[in-house]
Amino acid sequence: MAVINEYLRFMMDRSDQILALTGEHIYLTFIAVVIAIAIGVPLGILITRVKKLSGFVIGLANAVQAMPSLAMLGFLIPFLGIGSKPSIVMIFLYSLLPIIKNTYIGLTNVDKSMIESGKGMGMTDGQLMRMVQFPLALPVIMAGVRISAVTAVGLTTLAALIGAGGLGQMIYRGISMVNNKMIISGAIPAMILALLVDFILGITEKAVTPKGLKK
Amino acid sequence: MRPSKSVSVSLITILILSLLTGCGGGDEGKNNSNANKEFVVGSANYTEQYIVGELLATLVEENMPDVKVMRKLGLNGTMVVHSAITNGDIDAAVEYTGSGLMQILHKDIIMDPNEAYKVVKDNYHDKWHIKWLQPLGFNNTYAMAVKRDYAEANGLENSSDLSKVASKATLGCSMEFSERPDGYPGWKQAYGMEFKEVIPMDPGLMYSSIKNDEVNVISAFSTDGRIPAFDLQILDDDKKFFPPYYAVPMVREDKLEEIPGLEELINKLGGKLNDKSMAGLNAKVDIDGMDAHEVAKEFLKEEKLIKN
Numbered sequence: 096m097a098v099i100n101e102y103l104r105f106m107m108d109r110s111d112q113i114l115a116l117t118g119e120h121i122y123l124t125f126i127a128v129v130i131a132i133a134i135g136v137p138l139g140i141l142i143t144r145v146k147k148l149s150g151f152v153i154g155l156a157n158a159v160q161a162m163p164s165l166a167m168l169g170f171l172i173p174f175l176g177i178g179s180k181p182s183i184v185m186i187f188l189y190s191l192l193p194i195i196k197n198t199y200i201g202l203t204n205v206d207k208s209m210i211e212s213g214k215g216m217g218m219t220d221g222q223l224m225r226m227v228q229f230p231l232a233l234p235v236i237m238a239g240v241r242i243s244a245v246t247a248v249g250l251t252t253l254a255a256l257i258g259a260g261g262l263g264q265m266i267y268r269g270i271s272m273v274n275n276k277m278i279i280s281g282a283i284p285a286m287i288l289a290l291l292v293d294f295i296l297g298i299t300e301k302a303v304t305p306k307g308l309k310k
Numbered sequence: 311m312r313p314s315k316s317v318s319v320s321l322i323t324i325l326i327l328s329l330l331t332g333c334g335g336g337d338e339g340k341n342n343s344n345a346n347k348e349f350v351v352g353s354a355n356y357t358e359q360y361i362v363g364e365l366l367a368t369l370v371e372e373n374m375p376d377v378k379v380m381r382k383l384g385l386n387g388t389m390v391v392h393s394a395i396t397n398g399d400i401d402a403a404v405e406y407t408g409s410g411l412m413q414i415l416h417k418d419i420i421m422d423p424n425e426a427y428k429v430v431k432d433n434y435h436d437k438w439h440i441k442w443l444q445p446l447g448f449n450n451t452y453a454m455a456v457k458r459d460y461a462e463a464n465g466l467e468n469s470s471d472l473s474k475v476a477s478k479a480t481l482g483c484s485m486e487f488s489e490r491p492d493g494y495p496g497w498k499q500a501y502g503m504e505f506k507e508v509i510p511m512d513p514g515l516m517y518s519s520i521k522n523d524e525v526n527v528i529s530a531f532s533t534d535g536r537i538p539a540f541d542l543q544i545l546d547d548d549k550k551f552f553p554p555y556y557a558v559p560m561v562r563e564d565k566l567e568e569i570p571g572l573e574e575l576i577n578k579l580g581g582k583l584n585d586k587s588m589a590g591l592n593a594k595v596d597i598d599g600m601d602a603h604e605v606a607k608e609f610l611k612e613e614k615l616i617k618n
Contacts, residue, residue, distance in 0.1 A: 177515055177518075256511065257515060258510065258524075260509075271386045271387035271390065271484075274389075
């Protein structure tokens with residue numbers, strides 16, 4: 096108990112700093128994931144229309160995902176400098192793949208008979224996408240967003256290395272001072288954040304599932 | 311249990327136990343040769359530390375071919391190096407008197423370099439049986455640095471002058487500096503000012519970030535080759551906040567006993583460098599892009615401390 100108390104006291108002493116870093120962490124993650132959604136979902140839709148592109152786009156996103164994130168961060172410094180800009184770009188690039196992939200899979204797996212009946216009712220391609228395909232694929236797309244967002248929370252800890260702040264800063268300071276209290280003070284809020292994001296997006300995923308698909 | 315099964319179980323148990331206890335019987339027949347002896351050199355994670363780490367490692371490697379030299383360079387800061395050497399993960403590293411005094415031992419500042427050296431040396435011996443050998447000769451202190459044109463535009467000559475700009479300036483520093491008592495927490499008290507923002511980062515990035523105007527002030531290392539190369543100006547520490555940081559090789563005492571002649575060999579490096587020559591070696595890595603190992607080897611050759 097004494098140990099836990101000591102850790103808690105340390106966190107209380109540093110609560111201002113921990114809160115500020117948590118704020119930075121949320122900011123970096125949020126911006127990056129929002130951009131990833133804004134680009135990833137349309138790109139996913141595009142490659143269901145222009146099938147020739149699908150192999151290329153998914154392959155490229157796969158390759159980006161395979162690159163070590165630390166190397167990516169270092170690689171971006173000459174172009175974007177230090178701080179939040181290169182960090183957001185790095186997190187964005189890593190968040191892209193699950194979103195593109197799930198959008199593509201979600202849309203291509205929509206029951207053919209649904210599309211047929213849509214066409215039978217005289218829907219245009221746009222209406223078909225808006226009113227049939229997209230709503231039906233939305234749960235799968237949201238699952239991709241969820242994976243991206245949870246991964247992004249973890250990735251954002253790296254941003255501290257290039258002066259962008261976030262909870263990683265607490266962790267790296269803790270490592271350089273060999274201070275476990277400091278490491279834990281960075282790690283626990285990051286874990287809570289990841290679980291929270293997972294929980295909230297999990298609820299959203301259920302909420303967007305069309306009535307007919309709910310079991 | 312069938313007999314064959316129980317036999318195999320016990321055989322496996324014996325095998326595991328013998329692996330765990332390492333009963334290979336290899337340690338018998340000790341003789342005077344240094345064969346099978348290991349010497350592990352550690353260092354922190356910035357250029358100068360890589361170079362001085364390589365100096366130690368290469369010196370021993372070339373002069374004591376029997377000793378197996380291993381490098382654990384690039385550890386994340388003074389405290390990590392300290393815990394590695396106290397628990398025996400590394401045998402030697404180059405540490406700075408000021409860091410030992412203030413960050414490790416939590417003593418009050420001592421401005422006299424010789425006295426600081428003596429206090430650190432005695433305390434390390436008593437507390438951890440680690441011996442501080444002859445100082446290498448240079449003093450790599452922390453130094454607040456700004457770009458020359460920034461200093462001129464704002465009339466900055468010494469660190470106290472920073473109060474003119476602190477409220478709108480950002481400080482770039484290492485993660486370590488942002489936490490150390492002889493770093494920012496102590497500095498802002500001594501000088502009675504706080505910067506608008508402090509951005510901790512990888513130590514090597516400080517210099518390029520000030521060069522690109524991403525920060526205004528950095529807590530530079532005074533022997534860094536990028537200070538002249540990027541036209542940075544060091545602001546005099548007029549409040550005498552930073553202690554001297556003379557670089558000194560420190561070695562575990564059990565290792566010095568295990569390898570005869572090791573202490574004498576490393577002491578040959580004593581006094582071989584000064585602030586300027588160390589800055590020159592750092593510049594070879596940071597400006598010319600040479601490898602720390604090559605730089606160290608070249609230096610040792612010039613000083614005739616290794617043969618080829």
